[in-house]
Amino acid sequence: MFEAILTICLLTDGGACRNALLPGYEATTREACETALAASPPASLPEGQAPSGPECKPVGASLDFEEVAPGIFVHRGQIAEPDRDNRGDVSNIGFIIGRDSVAIVDTGSARWVGEAIWRAIRARTDLPVSHVILTHMHPDHVFGASVFAGTGARIVGHAALTRALADRQENYRESLATLIGPSELLGTAAVAPDIIVQDSMQIDLGDRLLELRSWPIGHTGTDLTVLDQKTAMLFTGDLIFERHLPALDGSLGGWQAVLTELAGLPATRIVPGHGGPVLDWPDGSAAVQRYLKILENDTRAAIDAGRRLGDAVSDIAASEAPRWQLFEAFNPRNATVAFTELEWE
Structure with missing residues (x-):
């Protein structure tokens, strides 16, 4: 080929x-x-x-994908921060093949990842890619999308995603260039969605309906989930992490509320944004819910004790450190977001 x-x-x-x-x-x-x-x-x-x-x-190299359910393929990103060894391959990516077309869920940290997704799809089907669904604004999930913008695929995202990417993409690109190297970002650009999910919508791939739902502020202010009705498989984006410490870039209370509502969806298994690549549902949310509750309780205790943020950060949720990878990279930021949110309640 x-x-x-x-x-x-x-x-x-x-x-x-x-x-x-x-x-x-x-x-x-x-x-x-x-x-x-x-x-x-x-x-x-x-x-x-x-x-x-x-x-x-x-034909060049493609990403490795595993068929986790009939017609559903998932690539598991490394549980790591982006660096020059992993080239930014640190998030889960999926694609779903219907009778008439293919939908992609998330696209990785750079254009090269999107190219490798395209090759993986073409190795399995000649059907057109009709939709590229972005689960939230973080660069490790959205920056490969530009590969598909000129192919006839529609880019789909949360109603707040366009503004979020416009505000942040240059900072994201600068940060990634430092982490993975500027040459790995060549050709990379954020792509605004041309289909906006205000609340919910369906995508028909041909004998295969996907139920998309946008959520209030939680992990971020741009979270979107994708439920394949045929297999009851739910792509949660970063509303669910496994092994990788959850990263709070939205609202602690909002994320907890979203998880409660998310448990009511008719899913039996999920693809989280990191880890897995497949977890049972709703059991797969237990670790994230536990961590967020401990983050809340420890933060409230620090505030009630009159402690300053700088003094309390190292203690908040410290008991969770043995349970997660990348704890030191993300927990101080989570504690800062939680403290800032809860001290003004």
Whole structure:
């Protein structure tokens, strides 16, 4: 198999380059790929200086996906912070194949991840990708979406996602460039959704209905879940973590309330945003609920004792440290958000 590739380079940092996929030109021979390129040149190109191409080359590497239910495939990201070794591959990603089309749930930290998702889908089906669903605003879930924007796929997100990405994407990109290296971000850009989920909506992939629901502020202010009615599999995004310490970037009380309501959905298993990749439901929420309750109780106790935030942070939820990975990376931030929220109740 062959695919269309464009070489893109940095204008700074020594002009590092990488090959960027132009999706939609896959063919069994180089000649057929070149014919497709000549017949329909790409209307848009990824961000970055393009010194050569496009040209047809053998198909590159794809992400590993596991079929966790009929027609549902999940890639489990590493339980780690983004760095130069993992290249930002730190969140779970899924795709769902219907009779007529495919939907993707989350797209990873960079364009290269989106390209690797595209290849994994094409290895399994020729059906079009009709929808790319983003479960929330964090960059490890949304930055691969630009690969699909020019393929006819509709980008789907929470009503607050457009503003959230507009406000944060430059900071996210700067942070990721430091963590994974600027060359790994080549071609990466945030894509605003063109389908907004105000409350709930359905997507029909052909003999397969997906129930999408947006939630009040919880893990973030942009949380969205995806329920596959055919298998009762629920994609929770980062409303559920497993092994990876939950990260609070919204409202502690709001997240607890959302989890209570989430338990009422007709799901039997879930794909969390990190860990798993599949957990039983509703049992799969127990660890997150326990952590959030301890975070609340310890924060209230510190406030009632008249302690200052800086003195209390190291003690809040400290008993949970042995139960989670990345505790030191995320718990101080969680304690700060919780303290700020609860001291003004």
